[in-house]
Amino acid sequence: MRLYVMVILVFTIGSCSESRYKILPTERALTESVYSSVTIQPDSLYQVYAIVAGILDENLVEEGDVVLKDDPLIQIINSATELNAQNAKFSLELAKENYNGSSAILNSINEEIIGAKLQYKNDSINFNRQKNLWEQKIGSKVDYDTKKLKFELTSNTLKLLQSKYDRTKRELETAVKQSENNYKTALITTKDFTVKSKINGKVYALYKESGEIVNTMEPLASIGHTSRFIINMLVDEVDIVRINLNQEVLVHLDAYSDKVFKGTVSKIYPKKDERNQTFKVEAVFENPPAILYPGLSGEANIIIARKDKVLTIPKAFLIDDGMVKTDAGVIPITIGLQNMEYVEVLSGITKDTHLYKPE
Template sequence: MKDKSHKYQNLMKLLKVLCVFSFLILVSCSKKDNGEIHPTKGSITESVYASGVIKSENQFTVYATVSGVLQKINVTAGQTIAAGQSLFQIESDKAALNTENARLAYQLSNENNRYIQDKIAEMETRVQAAKDKLALDQSIYNRNKNIKQYNVISEVDYERVELAYKNSKSNYEAALKQLSQLKSQLKNEQSRSNINLKINEKSQSDFTVKSAISGELFDVLVKEGALITPQTPLAIIGAKNTYLLELDVDENDMVRVKLGQTLIVTLDSYKGKAFEAKVDKIYPIMDVRSRTFKIEAHFTTPPAKLYPNLTAEANIIVQTKKEALTIPKSYLVDNQYVLVNGDEKRQVKIGLSDYQHVEILDGLTAEETISKPK
């Protein structure tokens, strides 16, 4: 009986301990559920969110300037490309015929030009003869003009000499004009046929699509036999192993973004890692469709391997403050009040903020307790 009584007493003591322990847990849980906390001191960083993609330096899409059937692809994806290298050949039989026709016209014009050159040589002889005749008649006219006052020459003879001089002068001027016209005609014929040939040669060369820069061919976007136009993207080319970040920033945040600011970048391809970059270009015009501004940044220390069009997210650091008094954003009421000592609503002045915390500048101390709004 004593053993049973002793066991019963021990059991009751154990139940009392469990009840006290359960009560403490309930009290503790109740306090936690109430969400009462103290403001904390620490560093807070204000940042601006941006998202975008990785791009190769000088990355661009290749287009043709003419329409036609894609006859041959001269390159493959991943290949290193030199500036001026042939990438694609578009069927150009008609352009080749036009060029040959222009070349024949140019050769024919050269033959015609030789005829014009002979006419020019002949006209130059006539000009020289007219010039000599004018010099002679002018000399005779000047002598007779000087002696006319002495009545040595009759009026009729003087008028005859004067008329001869005037005729010689007119003939010389007409010869000069004809010579100038022939030279202009020769120059125009040569220029016209030469320009026409160059236009056709350029038109034919447009059917060979070449690379504008040296770099890497990331992708070929078409297949042989396809009908292409100047609006058809053919390939993507960029600088080899040199990458940048092309990011979009919301118009509401753009005023806080400046050149040289640091970015903390995360990539889906490198989960759990963050990389540092710097803002080095801001495009000063907003995309009216997305209501965003485009910026470019370069990695301070880039990841080991990158590819074009990898998605990226970044926080552009606007300002960092140490030893700031902060509370979670979820404890703010209407972005300007906190609940102190249970349900006392008090106005506070806020400063920097990040995605989780906000700085308290005035209205609250580190020793006070605040509650989470329900």
């Protein structure tokens, strides 16, 4: 009697256990997607750098301020640069004075030319008079040669002075132009000490305070679009080939735990991040949340494909990604779409085929 009861009990337990892990395929809507982490960032976000070194004199804006393109953001000071600008200005003023002033070098040479012209005119008259006398056999050869030599020397002196005047004028003109260029360069360098915004946007971060050292390698601020935000996603390298532009994205943000937001893939970056073996993908919201902040995080599913009615089985019943256990034993099947829980069955079994969960 006891043996009979034990056999019945074992049979009952075995039957319950077997039926608990036996199912039939079901038809359902199935969506396949690629998972990614999400970080929210303002559109056109960029970090502001100085192109000169110095000391931060003053932050001209505060975090959260809305700015326009070319609005001043940060003022930097550098005494050496200011002194260079002043010296360049002094050099320019001196060059202009030498070229145009009342005591200009050219005036001195011009006075010499005037004197040389008078001497040339006088020596020319004396030479021609002596020449006429000599042609009439009057006077001596020595007087003629003396007057001729003096005239020729005066003529050469006048030519040299005129050449000197022209050369000096060109040199002074060049000096003025060079001084003007140096002064302009110094002014431009001085203007570089006022850091300006490159876009219309909002100041999201300021990284330095007054009195701190500024160099060209460290960012001073972060500026981005005021209200337009980008969904930054990191996609694993095994999934990136399945991502295309304009695919639908379902976004879940930690800050909005009870809502799902829709977006669209807008950009795929072609370079892989070697540190985490992922690719960066951007998407834009269809209807963004009313309030967003840079750095909000969450997760997203990029929709790869969607079917309304397909034959599916739970993934837990799949063996080696292509086999299932049936009453006829382990048989192969062809699979299609799949998500985290279910997989589409294209062929190999029907909705009436009993499946057993593998051990």
